[in-house]
Amino acid sequence: MKLLVVDECGYTRLGIASYLADNAANTVTGCDTLSAAVQHLSSDNPSHILLNLTHYCRPNLDNPWLQTLIDSSNNAVLFIYLDAPYPYGDRPMRIADNAFLFNKAALPKALRILRDTPHSLMENSLHSLFSPQELTVMKHWMAEVPNYRIARKLQISSHTVYVHKRHITEKINARNRLEFYSLYNILRYFYPPDAPAVRMAG
Known part of the structure; x- marks a missing residue:
C-alpha cells in the first residue's frame, strides 16, 4: 500500500x-x-x-x-x-x-x-450514497429553494420533499440540518450541484 x-x-x-x-x-x-x-x-x-x-x-x-x-x-x-x-x-x-x-x-x-485489509471496503466500483431524486432535492435545498418550489419542480408533494431531506441527513449520519450543512461542504465535491443526478444508486 x-x-x-x-x-x-x-x-x-x-x-x-x-x-x-x-x-x-x-x-x-x-x-x-x-x-x-x-x-x-x-x-x-x-x-x-x-x-x-x-x-x-x-x-x-x-x-x-x-x-x-x-x-x-x-x-x-x-x-x-x-x-x-x-x-x-x-x-x-x-x-x-x-x-x-x-x-x-x-x-x-x-x-x-x-x-x-486496505481493499476490504471496495466491494463495488460504483457507489452513490443518494438516489437521483435525493441528489436533486439536495441541490435545491442547498440553494435555499423552499420546499413547495422543490415539490413543484419535481412534481412531488412537499411532504415527500421533507422525507427526502430527512433521509439525506440520516444517510450521512448527521443529526440535524446544521451538521448536514457542514458535511455538505465536503459532499459537494463528489456530488457537484451542477451535475446531472444520474449516478448509480447503492
Whole structure:
C-alpha cells in the first residue's frame, strides 16, 4: 500500500506513519497542505489517501486544490476524516465511488483497516450514497429553494420533499440540518450541484 497522508498536524502524520511501519510493503508520505498533496500525486501515485478536511467543512467556497486532488485521485481510495463528532459512527462510511468519510474518533479503526485489509471496503466500483431524486432535492435545498418550489419542480408533494431531506441527513449520519450543512461542504465535491443526478444508486 502506498499511502499519502494530508494533515497539517505533524504529530498526526508521524503517528500514522509509525502505526503502519511494521509492514515493509507499506510506504507512507506525509504533507501538510493540499497543494503539496497534489504535487505528490503524480510522483508517488498513492493507492490510498488519508485526508483531514476539517477546515473545509466551514467555508462555502470551492477550493481549487481540493477539487484537483479529488479529480486526480480516481485510482486511489480516499479516507476523509473530520475533527468533529459527526458524521456519527465508529467506522468509515462510503460516500462515493472511491471515497469514505468518518469522524476523527474513528481514525484508529480506519488505520486498522488500512493496515490489515486496505481493499476490504471496495466491494463495488460504483457507489452513490443518494438516489437521483435525493441528489436533486439536495441541490435545491442547498440553494435555499423552499420546499413547495422543490415539490413543484419535481412534481412531488412537499411532504415527500421533507422525507427526502430527512433521509439525506440520516444517510450521512448527521443529526440535524446544521451538521448536514457542514458535511455538505465536503459532499459537494463528489456530488457537484451542477451535475446531472444520474449516478448509480447503492
